[in-house]
Amino acid sequence: MPSLRVETPQRAYDAIVERGCIARLAEFVPPGAGKIFVVTTADVWALHAAAVERALAGRPHQVLFFPGGEPRKKMAEVETLAGQMVAGGGDRSSVVVAFGGGIVTDVAGFLAAIFMRGIPVIQIPTTLLAQVDAAVGGKTGVNLVAGKNLVGSFHQPLVVLIDPAVLHTLPEREYRAGLYEIIKCGVIRDADLFRELAERSREVFAQDPATVDRIIAAAVRIKAEVVTADEREGDLRRILNFGHTMGHALEAETRYDRFLHGEAVAFGMHVATALAEAVVELPAAEAARIHTVIRQYGPIPSLNGITPEKLFARLAADKKTVQGKVHFVLPAKIGAVKIVTGVDGRAVMDAIEAVLASYAALA
Ligand SMILES: NC(=O)c1ccc[n+]([C@@H]2O[C@H](COP(=O)([O-])OP(=O)(O)OC[C@H]3O[C@@H](n4cnc5c(N)ncnc54)[C@H](O)[C@@H]3O)[C@@H](O)[C@H]2O)c1
Numbered sequence: 001m002p003s004l005r006v007e008t009p010q011r012a013y014d015a016i017v018e019r020g021c022i023a024r025l026a027e028f029v030p031p032g033a034g035k036i037f038v039v040t041t042a043d044v045w046a047l048h049a050a051a052v053e054r055a056l057a058g059r060p061h062q063v064l065f066f067p068g069g070e071p072r073k074k075m076a077e078v079e080t081l082a083g084q085m086v087a088g089g090g091d092r093s094s095v096v097v098a099f100g101g102g103i104v105t106d107v108a109g110f111l112a113a114i115f116m117r118g119i120p121v122i123q124i125p126t127t128l129l130a131q132v133d134a135a136v137g138g139k140t141g142v143n144l145v146a147g148k149n150l151v152g153s154f155h156q157p158l159v160v161l162i163d164p165a166v167l168h169t170l171p172e173r174e175y176r177a178g179l180y181e182i183i184k185c186g187v188i189r190d191a192d193l194f195r196e197l198a199e200r201s202r203e204v205f206a207q208d209p210a211t212v213d214r215i216i217a218a219a220v221r222i223k224a225e226v227v228t229a230d231e232r233e234g235d236l237r238r239i240l241n242f243g244h245t246m247g248h249a250l251e252a253e254t255r256y257d258r259f260l261h262g263e264a265v266a267f268g269m270h271v272a273t274a275l276a277e278a279v280v281e282l283p284a285a286e287a288a289r290i291h292t293v294i295r296q297y298g299p300i301p302s303l304n305g306i307t308p309e310k311l312f313a314r315l316a317a318d319k320k321t322v323q324g325k326v327h328f329v330l331p332a333k334i335g336a337v338k339i340v341t342g343v344d345g346r347a348v349m350d351a352i353e354a355v356l357a358s359y360a361a362l363a
């Protein structure tokens with residue numbers, strides 16, 4: 001099974017996509033390491049403790065429970081966890097294992113980044129979103145009252161162990177939210193991946209192992225390539241933002257409590273696709289294929305009360321806006337995108353309107 005290499009100035013490591021790879025955890029604990037602290041949530045531990053316990057049998061380790069949820073992704077919780085590590089005999093030789101969704105991988109990664117000025121972390125993501133996105137690339141952090149992910153650090157892991165077998169317990173909605181990020185990867189850089197998502201949705205939904213493993217590996221490959229090239233090619237990382245400009249606006253407009261991140265990105269990809277037809281001459285047939293595949297993995301929550309004006313106003317507040325001109329990642333064809341700055345506001349409003357109308361027609 002694939003090992004995707006991530007090379008950053010801080011460290012080079014593998015993201016391993018392999019069923020059962022949690023069993024290999026001890027292989028990646030450095031020789032001479034001290035106590036291992038597994039940071040997880042009670043729900044994930046209740047479902048999947050056995051794999052980790054088996055892998056760490058005979059090694060000094062302790063499980064630390066983090067309450068989970070976006071409101072708890074904050075400094076105070078990191079401080080609590082650090083205190084528990086000290087009380088448990090943690091020191092500079094300790095290792096953190098992050099075992100959970102993206103919230104856990106962000107919090108535990110940040111804990112490792114700052115505990116005694118930095119100790120190693122091993123990432124074991126258990127949601128689809130964390131497997132294809134959050135756990136790969138070394139971004140860690142927590143929220144402030146003022147906004148999401150405002151405090152954090154780059155802390156690259158020793159390894160990312162991606163075991164698709166843990167996904168069978170994931171609620172379907174969370175699974176679909178992760179699938180939207182994989183659709184994104186197909187549109188921006190991998191037409192074969194896109195085709196597979198279009199043609200094999202039944203296998204994807206049924207979690208057919210060969211299919212799921214292949215699409216995860218394809219998405220992780222793209223994240224690994226982009227992170228690896230990041231230092232040299234600033235623009236490349238931005239392609240991962242396809243669907244995110246408008247997705248973030250929708251998340252903010254609904255106070256982060258109606259849409260899962262991936263669902264908001266699904267909406268954003270519809271808007272970017274409509275805009276791409278107008279702005280970068282994405283052929284109508286390709287646009288239709290993108291809309292269809294996003295819909296295939298739906299539904300997303302109701303868009304009641306959302307207006308083009310409100311979303312447009314949110315865009316202006318986004319940090320990606322330059323002098324009132326928004327910029328977008330727009331597909332020129334499936335598998336290739338352009339970053340377009342200074343998109344005309346009227347075209348953006350039209351694209352939002354068209355997507356809202358198409359959802360209203362379905363309701
Ligand atoms: N660092 C990055 O580059 C990056 C990238 C994308 C997202 N993120 C962050 O990731 C977070 C979202 O992560 P998420 O979508 O994974 O949400 P999450 O971590 O809240 O997980 C979703 C839910 O699923 C549960 N769960 C996890 N694994 C499970 C399993 N195998 N079976 C059953 N239930 C399981 C969790 O306990 C939680 O209740 C956000 O805070 C976001 O900022 C970070």
Ligand SMILES: [Zn+2]
Pocket residue numbers: 133181244261265
């Ligand atoms: Zn995203």
